[in-house]
Amino acid sequence: MKIVLRAQLVTDWGEVTEVDVAEFSRPARALNADTLGLSLSDGKALLKQLQQTVASAQADELCELHRVCQHCLRWNPIKDYRPRKVETVFGTVSLRNPRIMSCPCEPPFYLELPILPLAPVIPERATPELQLLQAKLCAGLSYRRAANILREFLPVSPTFNHVTLRNRTLRIGQRIDGISPPIVPVASTGARTDWTIAIDGGFVRGVGQGDQRNFEILTGRLAAPKKKPYVFAWVGSQANGAAERVSTLVRARTGHPAPKLVIVTDGANNTLSIRQGLPFPSTPVLDWFHISMKIRHLEQSVQGLRANTETERATRNLLAADLDRIRWCLWHNNASKLDKTLRKILVLCRIVVAETPGFEKTLKSIDYGIRDVLTYVLRNADKPVAYGLRYRKGQFISSAMAESAVNQVINARMCKRQQMRWTPRGAHLLAQVRCAILNGDAAEKLSAYQAANAYQMDPEVERFLKRMHLAS
Numbered sequence: 001m002k003i004v005l006r007a008q009l010v011t012d013w014g015e016v017t018e019v020d021v022a023e024f025s026r027p028a029r030a031l032n033a034d035t036l037g038l039s040l041s042d043g044k045a046l047l048k049q050l051q052q053t054v055a056s057a058q059a060d061e062l063c064e065l066h067r068v069c070q071h072c073l074r075w076n077p078i079k080d081y082r083p084r085k086v087e088t089v090f091g092t093v094s095l096r097n098p099r100i101m102s103c104p105c106e107p108p109f110y111l112e113l114p115i116l117p118l119a120p121v122i123p124e125r126a127t128p129e130l131q132l133l134q135a136k137l138c139a140g141l142s143y144r145r146a147a148n149i150l151r152e153f154l155p156v157s158p159t160f161n162h163v164t165l166r167n168r169t170l171r172i173g174q175r176i177d178g179i180s181p182p183i184v185p186v187a188s189t190g191a192r193t194d195w196t197i198a199i200d201g202g203f204v205r206g207v208g209q210g211d212q213r214n215f216e217i218l219t220g221r222l223a224a225p226k227k228k229p230y231v232f233a234w235v236g237s238q239a240n241g242a243a244e245r246v247s248t249l250v251r252a253r254t255g256h257p258a259p260k261l262v263i264v265t266d267g268a269n270n271t272l273s274i275r276q277g278l279p280f281p282s283t284p285v286l287d288w289f290h291i292s293m294k295i296r297h298l299e300q301s302v303q304g305l306r307a308n309t310e311t312e313r314a315t316r317n318l319l320a321a322d323l324d325r326i327r328w329c330l331w332h333n334n335a336s337k338l339d340k341t342l343r344k345i346l347v348l349c350r351i352v353v354a355e356t357p358g359f360e361k362t363l364k365s366i367d368y369g370i371r372d373v374l375t376y377v378l379r380n381a382d383k384p385v386a387y388g389l390r391y392r393k394g395q396f397i398s399s400a401m402a403e404s405a406v407n408q409v410i411n412a413r414m415c416k417r418q419q420m421r422w423t424p425r426g427a428h429l430l431a432q433v434r435c436a437i438l439n440g441d442a443a444e445k446l447s448a449y450q451a452a453n454a455y456q457m458d459p460e461v462e463r464f465l466k467r468m469h470l471a472s
Contacts, residue, residue, distance in 0.1 A: 001026045005046065009057045019053050022046045040153075048091035048155040055086070055093040059118060063096075066117040069103035076100050079114045087126040089133060091155035095122075108462050128450070131168055132443060138169040139434040140413065142420070166426075173429030175449040176436050181252035195254055196395070197222045197246070198264040198402035199271050202410040207421040215424055217431060218242065218270065219409045220402040222253055225394070229401060231435045233409045238428035242270065243277025264399045266290050267380045286380045287399045288387050291330060294376065298369045299323050301362055308356045315352045319345060319366065326370075330377070333386035345370055409434050 003024040009017045024042060026035060038046065067076045077100075084097040099114040109115075124131075137146040143162040150156055150165075199220035206213050219233035230253055234245060250259055258280040265271040266287045275282055302320050307313040322345050329338035349367040354360035377384075387397045409431055414422060422430075436442035 001028060005050075007050065007053055009053075011061055017057075019057075021050050021053055044091075044153075044155040051088055051090040052093045055088070056095060059095040059097070062121065063098050063100065063117050066100055066115075069106050071105045072103060074103050074105075076103055082116070084118060084122070085125070086122055087130055087157065089127070089130050089154065092157045107466070110466065126168065128446060131172060132446065134165050135169045135172040135433050135442070136437055138165050139430070139437045143169070169433055170426060170429045172442075172446070173432040176432045176442065176445045177429065179445045179448050179452070181249050183252045184255050193224045193227075193254070194260050194262065194395070195222060195224045195250065196262045196264060197250065198396070198399040198405075199246075199274065200266065200399055200402035200406050201268070201270065202406045202415065204410065204414045204427055205419075205421050207423055215427075216270075217410050217414075217427060219405045219431070219435075221405050222250065223396070223401060224254075228439075231405055231409065231438045233405070233431040233435050235424045235428035235431070236270075237424050241277070242274045246274055247278050247280070262396070264396050264402070265380055266399050267376055272380065284381055285385050285390070285397065286377060288331075288397045289399070291373070291377065292327065294369070294373045295323060295327050298366055298373070301366055301369070305359060305362055306356055307359065311352060312354060312356055312359055315348055315363075318348060322348075326373075330384075331388045333384045333389075335384060342370060342374065408438060 003026065005021045005023070007019050007021050009019060011017075022045065024038070067078070068074075069076060079099040079101055082097045082099065084095045086093055086095060095118065097116055097118045099116055101112055102109055102115050104110055104112050134146065134150070137149060141149070143166045147160065147162040147165050151160065197220060199218060201216045201218045203214045203216050206215050215235060215237070217233055217235050219231070221229040221231055223229040230249075232245075232249055234242075236242060250261060251257060254261075261278075261280070261282040262285055263271070263275050263282050264285050264287060265275070267290060275284055299320065302316060302323060305312070305316045305319075307316050322341050325341050326338065326345075328334075329341060346367060349363045349370075352363060354363065385397075390397050413430070413434060414420070414427060433442070436445055
């Protein structure tokens with residue numbers, strides 16, 4: 001059996017052309033499991049040849065249209081041809097890129113000079129679809145593994161390697177980073193939604209020595225009721241300012257210049273400085289998990305007390321009950337009961353005369369830990385928070401969404417699962433790509449970049465050329 005695949009090309013003005021795309025031979029006597037249908041190599045060759053046929057026909061049709069002047073219907077001559085190679089998803093195509101002499105009566109130049117019709121249509125050596133596909137793969141896999149996968153399933157160029165993937169991915173990240181977040185329109189009712197943001201950091205291994213050996217990537221999520229959380233990340237040294245970056249993002253996503261914002265913090269200094277640098281007020285909520293773990297540490301210290309006398313056993317029982325009461329007071333925001341319980345614990349830790357070795361040292365440790373918990377809560381919250389009430393309302397009381405962002409953006413690609421070294425710039429730009437992929441707006445941001453950087457002639461130059469044409 002011989003299989004001939006033929007494509008029929010019909011132009012916009014009705015010309016019909018038939019082109020043989022591929023030809024395969026499948027003898028009947030040679031049929032077995034390996035020769036059944038088309039193989040992977042046959043499919044890649046077919047896709048590459050079909051892509052070449054379609055792309056060449058499209059380019060030729062566009063160039064034919066540009067040869068006709070839209071004002072005087074003059075048939076513009078071709079000065080010469082310049083080959084143009086473009087990488088697509090289904091292989092590299094070679095196009096004939098003619099230089100056409102423009103008509104003097106046609107805007108915007110009003111001059112007879114050579115123009116390249118394909119230059120504004122295909123400004124880069126790779127199509128946007130291919131670049132986005134490669135960035136998606138590199139956002140989840142190492143550059144070498146992504147290159148091997150593309151080489152296995154797509155008809156790529158023989159010179160294709162992981163360096164090309166890395167450069168293109170970082171270029172995509174630079175474009176995404178350069179686009180300001182789109183402003184989401186506010187609902188017509190004007191109702192202000194309660195927004196919650198959680199920020200956390202993760203360290204990655206750097207390529208340098210000393211201070212550059214490890215650096216931190218800040219990441220987190222911005223969430224609101226009945227809305228998909230928005231992931232963000234950046235490297236501090238590569239961003240203009242953490243507070244400015246957060247305020248721009250929050251204002252764009254909320255649509256308000258001064259939104260109602262709650263910052264869930266774990267008490268880190270960088271999160272505290274971000275909240276203080278915001279141009280609008282925000283409400284801090286200390287992560288309940290961190291508070292509970294600090295109290296849990298004290299409870300374990302009390303459980304480990306070795307009490308031999310009656311006084312020591314009574315002290316241990318009282319401390320265990322009071323520590324459990326502290327957690328209850330903080331959960332329900334009972335300030336008066338919390339004050340009495342703290343005073344009672346501090347008094348017990350200071351007046352009890354210990355006889356068992358190590359008992360007095362543990363009491364001093366509990367005394368210090370209680371004061372540390374109180375300082376931790378007061379330093380990171382402007383006013384006490386009723387965690388139980390927020391929990392029953394379905395509001396955030398922990399930074400779990402920031403912890404999951406660290407796992408998704410940083411650990412899964414840069415740290416735990418793929419051990420490698422990074423430069424701050426490379427990690428920052430890859431984090432932008434990964435966040436855009438997780439948010440699902442990578443294509444939208446790249447389209448916005450192309451629209452913002454499209455070629456536009458200066459209005460003054462255009463008016464000058466028009467006056468010169470009228471004068472001639």
